[in-house]
Amino acid sequence: xxxxxxxxxxxxxxxxxxxxxxxxxxxxxxxxxxxxxxxxxxxxxxxxxxxxxxxxxxxxxxxxxxxxxxxxxxxxxxxxxxxxxxxxxxxxxxxxxxxxxxxxxxxxxxxxxxxxxxxxxxxxxxxxxxxxxxxxxxxxxxxxxxxxxxxxxxxxxxxxxxxxxxxxxxxxxxxxxxxxxxxxxxxxxxxxxxxxxxxxxxxxxxxxxxxxxxxxxxxxxxxxxxxxxxxxxxxxxxxxxxxxxxxxxxxxxxxxxxxxxxxxxxxxxxxxxxxxxxxxxxxxxxxxxxxxxxxxxxxxxxxxxxxxxxxxxxxxxxxxxxxxxxxxxxxxxxxxxxxxxxxxxxxxxxxxxxxxxxxxxxxxxxxxxxxxxxxxxxxxxxxxxxxxxxxxxxxxxxxxxxxxxxxxxxxxxxxxxxxxxxxxxxxxxxxxxxxxxxxxxxxxxxxxxxxxxxxxxxxxxxxxxxxxxxxxxxxxxxxxxxxxxxxxxxxxxxxxxxxxxxxxxxxxxxxxxxxxxxxxxxxxxxxxxxxxxxxxxxxxxxxxxxxxxxxxxxxxxxxxxxxxxxxxxxxxxxxxxxxxxxxxxxxxxxxxxxxxxxxxxxxxxxxxxxxxxxxxx
Amino acid sequence: xxxxxxxxxxxxxxxxxxxxxxxxxxxxxxxxxxxxxxxxxxxxxxxxxxxxxxxxxxxxxxxxxxxxxxxxxxxxxxxxxxxxxxxxxxxxxxxxxxxxxxxxxxxxxxxxxxxxxxxxxxxxxxxxxxxxxxxxxxxxxxxxxxxxxxxxxxxxxxxxxxxxxxxxxxxxxxxxxxxxxxxxxxxxxxxxxxxxxxxxxxxxxxxxxxxxxxxxxxxxxxxxxxxxxxxxxxxxxxxxxxxxxxxxxxxxxxxxxxxxxxxxxxxxxxxxxxxxxxxxxxxxxxxxxxxxxxxxxxxxxxxxxxxxxxxxxxxxxxxxxxxxxxxxxxxxxxxxxxxxxxxxx
Numbered sequence: 004x005x006x007x008x009x010x011x012x013x014x015x016x017x018x019x020x021x022x023x024x025x026x027x028x029x030x031x032x033x034x035x036x037x038x039x040x041x042x043x044x045x046x047x048x049x050x051x052x053x054x055x056x057x058x059x060x061x062x063x064x065x066x067x068x069x070x071x072x073x074x075x076x077x078x079x080x081x082x083x084x085x086x087x088x089x090x091x092x093x094x095x096x097x098x099x100x101x102x103x104x105x106x107x108x109x110x111x112x113x114x115x116x117x118x119x120x121x122x123x124x125x126x127x128x129x130x131x132x133x134x135x136x137x138x139x140x141x142x143x144x145x146x147x148x149x150x151x152x153x154x155x156x157x158x159x160x161x162x163x164x165x166x167x168x169x170x171x172x173x174x175x176x177x178x179x180x181x182x183x184x185x186x187x188x189x190x191x192x193x194x195x196x197x198x199x200x201x202x203x204x205x206x207x208x209x210x211x212x213x214x215x216x217x218x219x220x221x222x223x224x225x226x227x228x229x230x231x232x233x234x235x236x237x238x239x240x241x242x243x244x245x246x247x248x249x250x251x252x253x254x255x256x257x258x259x260x261x262x263x264x265x266x267x268x269x270x271x272x273x274x275x276x277x278x279x280x281x282x283x284x285x286x287x288x289x290x291x292x293x294x295x296x297x298x299x300x301x302x303x304x305x306x307x308x309x310x311x312x313x314x315x316x317x318x319x320x321x322x323x324x325x326x327x328x329x330x331x332x333x334x335x336x337x338x339x340x341x342x343x344x345x346x347x348x349x350x351x352x353x354x355x356x357x358x359x360x361x362x363x364x365x366x367x368x369x370x371x372x373x374x375x376x377x378x379x380x381x382x383x384x385x386x387x388x389x390x391x392x393x394x395x396x397x398x399x400x401x402x403x404x405x406x407x408x409x410x411x412x413x414x415x416x417x418x419x420x421x422x423x424x425x426x427x428x429x430x431x432x433x434x435x436x437x438x439x440x441x442x443x444x445x446x447x448x449x450x451x452x453x454x455x456x457x458x459x460x461x462x463x464x465x466x467x468x469x470x471x472x473x474x475x476x477x478x479x480x481x482x483x484x485x486x487x488x489x490x491x492x493x494x495x496x497x498x499x500x501x502x503x504x505x506x507x508x509x510x511x512x513x514x515x516x517x518x519x520x521x522x523x524x525x526x527x528x529x530x531x532x533x534x535x536x537x538x539x540x541x542x543x544x545x546x547x548x549x550x551x552x553x554x555x556x557x558x559x560x561x562x563x564x565x566x567x568x569x570x571x572x573x574x575x576x577x578x579x580x581x582x583x584x585x586x587x588x589x590x591x592x593x594x595x596x597x598x599x600x601x602x603x604x605x606x607x608x609x610x611x612x613x614x615x616x617x618x619x620x
Numbered sequence: 621x622x623x624x625x626x627x628x629x630x631x632x633x634x635x636x637x638x639x640x641x642x643x644x645x646x647x648x649x650x651x652x653x654x655x656x657x658x659x660x661x662x663x664x665x666x667x668x669x670x671x672x673x674x675x676x677x678x679x680x681x682x683x684x685x686x687x688x689x690x691x692x693x694x695x696x697x698x699x700x701x702x703x704x705x706x707x708x709x710x711x712x713x714x715x716x717x718x719x720x721x722x723x724x725x726x727x728x729x730x731x732x733x734x735x736x737x738x739x740x741x742x743x744x745x746x747x748x749x750x751x752x753x754x755x756x757x758x759x760x761x762x763x764x765x766x767x768x769x770x771x772x773x774x775x776x777x778x779x780x781x782x783x784x785x786x787x788x789x790x791x792x793x794x795x796x797x798x799x800x801x802x803x804x805x806x807x808x809x810x811x812x813x814x815x816x817x818x819x820x821x822x823x824x825x826x827x828x829x830x831x832x833x834x835x836x837x838x839x840x841x842x843x844x845x846x847x848x849x850x851x852x853x854x855x856x857x858x859x860x861x862x863x864x865x866x867x868x869x870x871x872x873x874x875x876x877x878x879x880x881x882x883x884x885x886x887x888x889x890x891x892x893x894x895x896x897x898x899x900x901x902x903x904x905x906x907x908x909x910x911x912x913x914x915x916x917x918x919x920x921x922x923x924x925x926x927x928x929x930x931x932x933x934x935x936x937x938x939x940x941x942x943x944x945x946x947x948x949x950x951x952x953x954x955x956x957x958x959x960x961x962x963x964x965x
Contacts, residue, residue, distance in 0.1 A: 044961050189959070238964055242957045252955060259951050266709050286942035288949030291935060293708055296734040300701035303694075303731070307674070307705025310692060311713070315705070333695050426952035463672040463690035463706070463713050471638070471684050473693025474677075483640065484685065 011184055011228045016075040018083035019179070022100050023092030023116075025059055025068040028172035032090075033070025034418070035176055039189045040074045041243040041420050046234035047074040048533065050082035050606065051416045055273070055356045062116075062124035067099040076232040080384070080533030082417070084608035088182075090175055092116050092149070094125035097133060109143045111178070113171070115150035147218070149174050156214035160207045170211040177215025184230045187212060237422060244421040246385035246414040247274070250344065251281035253392025255288050258314050260393070261400055261432035265290045266308035267316045268301040270323060273356045274412040275346040278318045298326035302343065306330060309339050312436065312462035314396055318344040320412075321363045322353060324370070331405055332371045335498070337472045338450075338458050340399035342392075347411040347529075349604045358604025359413035361529050362580040367407040368558060368587060374495045376502040378406040379558035383532035385414055386421040391555060397432045402505055403457040409557070411579075413530040413606050437461040437468060449482035455508065456501035503559050512561035516540055517550025523619045524571035526596070528554040528584055531577050531607050538612035547620050557584075565592045573597055573619040577607050631668065633658040638688045644679060649800035649826035653747060654686055656806045657716075661689075664814050666714045673716045674703040676723035679754050680747035680826070683718040697728025700735040700744065704931075707740045711932040714814070715742040721762040722752050725781050729761070736790035736819050738931040743813045743820045746783060747800075751832035764909070769831075783823045784904040784923060793818035795904065795924045799825040801840035805851070805920065812922055818930055838910045839918055848910055852903075852921030857889035860917050868906075868916065875902060875916060900924035 019036070021029045030051055040047045050071040059066030073083035085105040091097040093116025104110070117134050133139055134146060153174050157167040173190075180187050191209055198205035219228075244252075258265035269279040269292065283292045291308070295301035302317040309315030319327065324345050334341045347363045349355025367379045378398055382391040388410055395408045437459035440447060447468045450458050461468040470482065478485035479493060515532075516539055517524075527535045532553050539551040552567060554560070568574050568588070576585045577599040585598045599615045601607050636658040644650045661671070671689035675681035677696035684691025694702050699717050707715045717735075724732045724746050735744065751769070752758040758771040762783060766775035787795050794816040798809040806824065813820035825836040838844045846862040858868040865880045867889040878884040893899060903923050908915035943949075 038959065042959055042961050044963055233963065236963045238962075240956075240960050240962050242960045244957075255949070255954065256951060259949075264709065266705065268705055285949060285954070286939045287946045288951075288954075289939055291709060291939070293705065295701065296730055299698060300704070300731050300734065303698040303701030304705030304708065306694075307702035307707075308709040309705075310702070311672075311706045311710040313709045329695055330698065337692070423955045423957075426955055429951075463710065464670055466667065466669045469669055469689050469691075471687075471691040471693065473684070473691075474695055475693065 011230050013230050013232060015077065015231070016073065016079070016083075017088065017183075017229065017231055018071065018073045018086045019088040019090070020069055020071045020086045020100055020103070021090045021175070022067055022069040022096035023090070023172070024061055024096070025054055025056070025066050026061065027068065027092045028169070029068045029070050029092070032172040032176050033072055035190045035193060036179060037072050037418055038193075038243055039180070039185055040072070041241070041418075042189055043185070044233035044236075044241070045074045045076065045231050046079050046236060046420055047072055047243070047418065048079045048082045049073075049418045050413065052605075053357050060124075062093055062095055062121045064095045064099050064125060067096050069096070069100065074231055076234050078234055078236055080536045081606070081609055084610045090179070092171070092175070094121045094127060094133070098125050098127070104142065106141055107143065109145065110139060111145045111147065111175070113149040113175070114146045115148050147178070152214065152218060153211050156211045157207045160203055162203055162207065166204070167207065170208050173208050173211040174215035174218070177212040177217075178219045181216045181219030182228055184228045187216065236420070239422040241420040241422050243418050244386055244389075244423075245277075245416060245418045246382070246388045246410060247277040247346065247416070248281055249386055249388035249421065250382070250392045250410060250415075251278050253389040254282065254314075254316055254342070254396065255285055255290060256389070256426070256429055257393045257396030257432060258288070258290070259426075260429055261314060261396065261434050263312070263314040263400065263434060265316065266305060266313040267292045267318065268295050268304035268308070269293070269318045270295050270298045270301040272298070272320045272323050274348055274415045275318045275320045275323070275344065277415065278344065278346075298323040299330060302327040302330040302334075302341075305341055306334050306339065309334075309341050310337075310462070312460070314342075314400065315340065316342045316344065318346070320346050320348050321350045321366070324363060324366060328371050331377065332373065332375045333474045334405040335371070335375045335377055336474050336477070338403045339405070340403060340460070341405035342395045342399050342408060343405060344408045344410065346415045347409060355604045357412065359411045359530065359606060360579050360602065360604065361409075361411060361531070362583065362602070363409065364528070364557070364580065364583040365586070367409060374499065376499050377558070378402070378404060378502055378505055379409060380406060381409040381528045381555060381557050382414055383529060383553055383555070385417045385419045387532075388414065389421070393429070393432075394555075398505065400432060400434050400460075401457065402455050402501070402508075403460060404501070409529060411530050435460070436465070438465055440467060448480050450477050451480050452501075456497065456504055506556075506559040506562045509556050509559075509561055511563045512552060512554070512567055514567070515551040515553050517543055518548050519550070520570040521548030521550060522571060523549045523573045523575055523616055524568065525549065525551050525575050525577065525612075525616060526554070526568070526584070526588070527551070527577055528557055531579065534607045534609050534612050535577060537609040538616060541609070541613055542616055542620075549616060549620070554584075560591065568592055568594050575599060575616060575619060577601075577612055577615070579607060631662040633662065635668065636661045636688050638686055640685045642686050643682065645830050647829040648679070649749065649828070650680060650683070650747065652800040652803060653745075653806065653824055653826060654683065656803050657687070657810065660807050660810045660814075663811065664714070670712065671714045671716065672706060673718060674699045674706065675718040676720075676728055677754070678720040678723045678752075679828075680718055680720040681723060697723055697726070698731060700724065700728055700731040703742050704731075704735055704738065704740055707742050708932045708935055711741070711936060715740075717742060717744045719744065719746050721746060721748040721750060721760045721783070725761040725783060725786070733786070733790035736787055736792040736821060739793050739818045739928050740932055741817050741819070741930045743810075744822065746821070746823045747826040748783060748823050749826045749828035749832055750780075750835050751828050753828045753831050757831035782904065782907045784821075785907070787821040788901060788904050788924065792821045792924070793926050793928050794820040794922070795900070796820070796922045797823045797825070797920050799836060799840050799920065800827060809921065816925060818928060839920075848917055850906070850917040850919045852892050852919050852923065854892055854894045854922070857886045857891050859886065859889065866917075870899075870902070873902060875906060877916060894922050894925045897924065897926065
């Protein structure tokens with residue numbers, strides 16, 4: 004497609020980081036490049052990394068917003084550890100990311116972002132400019148005055164300079180499209196959709212995008228362009244999907260497949276809000292979204308809806324979970340279906356709102372007053388959120404229980420190719436409302452149980468089944484308020500048994516990869532999936548006796564998990580927290596598991612994990 | 621569903637009682653409120669199974685256990701939010717919320733004001749006894765200043781809420797006050813609340829004979845009631861007093877008590893208009909301490925009523941509108957999205 008005489012090199016695997024000020028549009032640039040990548044059938048994995056402030060002070064290290072993208076002609080499971088290419092829109096962006104560059108990496112620097120003011124804001128000593136002082140000698144630096152060229156490209160437009168400068172990211176994107184030998188149609192149609200009626204903005208953006216491409220084509224920078232071939236993925240039709248989006252789709256699919264209307268009670272919180280935004284779009288699926296006055300009301304409205312026979316959902320992040328705790332206990336006591344979604348972020352308290360962490364597992368497990376067991380399920384990748392959401396809904400309605408679904412910021416905002424299922428092939432979720440008294444029932448017995456120990460779901464509006472439920476201890480079978488000592492102990496144990504019994508209805512744990520018996524089993528949950536998978540597969544390739552098991556069902560664990568753990572000399576549990584799953588595993592299986600814990604608000608990388616696993620080989 | 625509703629035997633108050641032993645303290649005002657609700661229900665013509673009573677925590681919140689309808693005794697302060705979710709998803713149900721002054725004004729204050737502004741078509745009964753009964757006698761957000769209780773041995777320093785002014789501030793569409801000791805008035809008020817389309821806020825003065833006995837005596841007992849209570853009637857001048865010779869008139873924006881026959885006739889009095897939002901703002905402020913000399917009488921009845929779209933109706937309309945605009949949701953299309961690519965085998 005290129006008219007350029009320059010030569011094209013085929014690469015296997017590339018990691019690019021777009022970094023700039025929070026206002027520089029790096030997230031958009033990154034996601035555009037990702038889409039373009041995915042549409043070519045190249046496998047991408049992304050890691051958006053942005054500050055908590057909407058606009059942190061311009062030019063400072065705190066204000067650096069980054070979007071890391073890896074794409075490969077082999078299936079990828081992580082956004083990569085070190086970068087091949089860094090786009091640095093200003094000095095702070097360079098400084099913040101230099102440590103994460105491969106030797107000899109390419110740096111594309113916007114020189115306008117390296118003026119005296121920007122250098123000062125990035126805390127470079129007076130008179131020092133990394134672009135000029137030779138400190139970047141080991142890298143291949145391309146200096147482009149993006150601001151100037153953007154203004155030049157838009158000189159025929161009447162808008163103000165400030166508006167023109169907003170298109171800077173398009174210049175960079177165009178340049179990268181040239182560099183990687185891409186077409187630009189996906190971004191042009193994106194711009195058309197976004198700015199459809201605003202001609203001037205639309206046309207100037209397209210102009211700048213093309214200017215960036217042409218700039219690459221014209222000037223003598225790289226002697227080669229790069230191309231990554233399509234990934235060798237499982238045949239089929241794919242689309243790109245982000246975690247929170249997949250989760251929302253999973254909830255909608257569960258509603259369709261169960262025939263229950265979906266009701267979401269939610270209160271905005273990072274990084275969960277996108278589920279609320281996404282579900283709000285699908286009113287034509289009968290989806291009701293209720294933006295509540297606070298986190299407590301959010302779960303309470305979902306409980307009310309579930310009581311009325313809807314598929315009740317609430318979505319939040321850690322601090323919101325803390326607020327919902329009492330209501331979770333109520334849902335557990337009343338034994339009604341409810342899905343509580345926690346998109347974990349760095350804690351404690353407000354913590355690191357835009358960074359990822361897996362530190363709410365113990366909260367999900369134990370964080371309620373009294374003996375209040377509840378199933379916990381966890382998503383591993385963006386696309387996995389779809390299945391996990393459906394599965395959470397299935398468990399909630401079929402086992403009459405609230406269930407906690409754990410995802411995290413990394414999964415929520417990450418994107419990956421998704422071989423989406425055929426809607427007709429998705430399994431139906433059978434729901435049985437109680438509609439009349441059983442033959443041997445004189446009066447409705449709301450706490451009579453089936454083989455799953457689930458009680459009946461009798462919703463208001465059903466004649467003859469009027470009954471009262473609530474948070475007070477229930478008498479077995481009748482559901483009447485009961486304070487008797489023996490009944491309480493019996494009920495506590497029964498509620499625990501109900502959750503434990505769920506394991507009988509769950510699939511057995513499988514190894515994701517590796518040997519059935521051996522030296523090290525890496526046991527993971529959640530967003531560490533990609534790093535573990537990659538690290539283990541590299542070590543397997545070296546001939547080591549390692550394996551990877553990744554948990555979807557965290558409470559209860561699959562029935563065979565204990566047997567699997569016994570097959571290895573060491574069980575290693577990497578987590579983005581201070582050691583949580585490891586406590587539960589040690590407690591339940593008396594295994595001397597080892598932890599690998601990173602609590603830096605970042606995902607665990609393949610490299611550090613390989614090093615860690617080697618210690619036990 | 622049965623279609624021969626006309627021939628179905630009319631329910632009685634008894635049909636709404638459960639087999640559970642009522643466990644309020646003997647002499648509690650809650651007994652009367654329960655009796656009035658059970659008496660009113662058969663007249664409302666709602667099938668029993670379509671009634672859901674949601675309560676929070678507190679003495680009053682035991683209410684659902686004694687009503688043979690669907691019911692939920694939930695957690696402290698959250699009944700309003702739970703009822704919102706139920707009503708938003710099941711608009712056809714008749715949803716009643718039972719709450720107390722602590723439950724709805726203190727721990728659940730936030731949900732109460734948001735319920736009122738959203739205007740879901742539910743009835744909120746606030747049993748106000750100006751004390752925390754279930755926790756054995758601490759002052760509540762409606763207790764008068766200086767109140768000596770277990771937690772305030774030197775007197776409470778909190779300024780109390782005026783519940784109706786709070787409801788007015790939250791733009792409630794139906795605001796009323798009644799009392800446990802006046803069964804007829806309470807029944808009428810509940811019927812009006814049910815008849816209102818939107819959130820009905822009904823404050824019910826309820827005597828806690830254990831921890832705050834006689835808090836409302838001056839309004840409820842024969843000797844003083846007539847001179848202290850102003851019963852509101854839409855379109856009628858505000859007349860009260862044992863002799864029916866006292867009235868309230870508006871002097872500019874200021875209400876004042878006048879004696880009929882002493883230079884004033886009924887024509888000079890404030891004529892109650894339930895739909896006048898400005899006057900309702902003044903009316904809810906007739907909240908004088910009855911021990912204060914020259915105080916105004918305390919009004920009972922419907923203070924304010926207006927019509928405003930209900931949350932659940934607009935929500936349902938949006939769903940219909942979305943279907944009309946985009947067609948019924950198609951899961952296959954949703955999952956496929958706009959951009960796909962194929963990997964060939």
